[in-house]
Amino acid sequence: MDNDLLLMKELTETAGPPGFEVRIHNLMRGQIERHTAHVISDNLGSIVGRMGEQGPKILLAGHMDEVAFMVSHITKDGFLRMQPLGGWWGHVVLAQRVKVLSRKGDLTGVTGSKAPHVLSIQERKNVLDIDTMFVDIGASSREEAEAFGVEVGDPIVPVCPFEVLPNPRLLLGKAWDNRAGCYVALKVMERLRQEDHPNTVYAGATVQEEVGLRGAQTLANTIAPDIAFALDVGVAGDTPGMNQKEGHSRLGAGPLLGFYDTSMIPHLNLRDLVIETARKHRIPYQIDLMPGGGTDAGKIHTANRGVPTMVVSVAARYIHSHVSIVHRDDLEHSIRLLVELIKILDHSMVERIKGLERHVGTVKAQGSIMEREPSYV
Known part of the structure; x- marks a missing residue:
């Protein structure tokens, strides 16, 4: 480069x-x-x-x-609820890698929700609300997530490496x-x-x-x-x-x-x-x-x-x-x-x-x- x-x-x-x-x-x-x-x-x-x-x-x-997110709640099972920071559209949020910027360092997570297999036909047609989504950082409990360093109020950012596309004038990031x-x-x-x-x-x-x-x-x-x-x-x-x-x-x-x-x-x-x-x-x-x-x-x-x-x-x-x-x-x-x-x-x-x-x-x-x-x- x-x-x-x-x-x-x-x-x-x-x-x-x-x-x-x-x-x-x-x-x-x-x-x-x-x-x-x-x-x-x-x-x-x-x-x-x-x-x-x-x-x-x-x-x-x-x-x-x-645009990013903030940890708004840690569930008893260790999943993180999100408060959007800026304008997000629910369709683009799911199944994406993110980083939680915790006091002990950056933690990798993935955004998730209920599986589509258990949604009704009408639910599948709608954009899911972000407040129904969560971030999975691999914690099994609230205590374990907190031990990783996560606190309510921590920021969450998307993950995407910079890349020059096959047309070198087009830049992804x-x-x-x-x-x-x-x-x-x-x-x-x-x-x-x-x-x-x-x-x-x-x-x-x-x-x-x-x-x-x-x-x-x-x-x-x-x-x-x-x-x-x-x-x-x-x-x-x-x-x-x-x-x-x-x-x-x-x-x-x-x-x-x-x-x-x-x-x-x-x-x-x-x-x-x-x-x-x-x-x-x-x-x-x-x-x-x-x-x-x-x-x-x-x-x-x-x-x-x-x-x-x-x-x-x-x-x-x-x-x-x-x-x-x-x-x-x-x-x-x-x-x-x-x-x-x-x-x-x-x-x-x-x-x-x-x-x-x-x-x-x-x-x-x-x-x-x-x-x-x-x-x-």
Whole structure:
């Protein structure tokens, strides 16, 4: 593996449940310190590195947490009940390997439920509730499970090794939501070491996004950025059964530019600048409307007097499960786009973006991006 793939492997395989991000936080800190000595963290654990000493403050933030579980009860027979941390769909939870992060070390377990052989026909047709499932760690009693080190409140994380698929541009791993954003933030920092930029960049990742965008709020209050980019993943629509209404994005067709989600509509001038910059540098992009979710941008853009914010994501298959797939080209194009944007976000440009009139990157109605399929350039 090359160094970038090794970084992806380390990022995706490291545990980081919401509220228990210490391992991935420490990994992010170590990587950030490779690029800058100026590291800033809020009191919840969100972390960024600062590059530059003057000019507008530009925030780039992925989120380091992943969907996971917490031990909610230990049965008398030694099985563990689970409290979801983040959004899970029952169909993807069963018969999967997990790790319980106990005080005595990591314990391997498997998720289980009643066997389908004893379910009624109607029960088989329904998605099983997660509160009927359990984790089997091989304990024969509550006392034995506790002797292993398990306590109520311990986090439980999925297990999935990172792997490059036969098409080497497709990358399989745990927690691409949202170690993809963490990777992009780190690589932008690396590229900026070779570039002049007229601003102060804060790049890194937040905590507890999957349980309410909490770290985004505290980090935005800590940094008080002038412009922000939330780096995340979006739902790929290129698998069987998906229709145009449900999703039209596809792997390898460029970063997803968020035009709408339940938490934010992007600032118009910033949105237009991002589009124009992508076109100017012939960077492919796709337009993303997500009526069923939100990102850290939802909290960042309402901080203080308001922060013009844009979501730059990569399409991912099978998010909020034990495994997901992204395209390496989408990661690279996201990095290129963000670097080009940072190079032009000087004081004058930021003030123009903040203005009420549509000064920057006006997109004409005739033949506009809203009237075409997503641009794949």
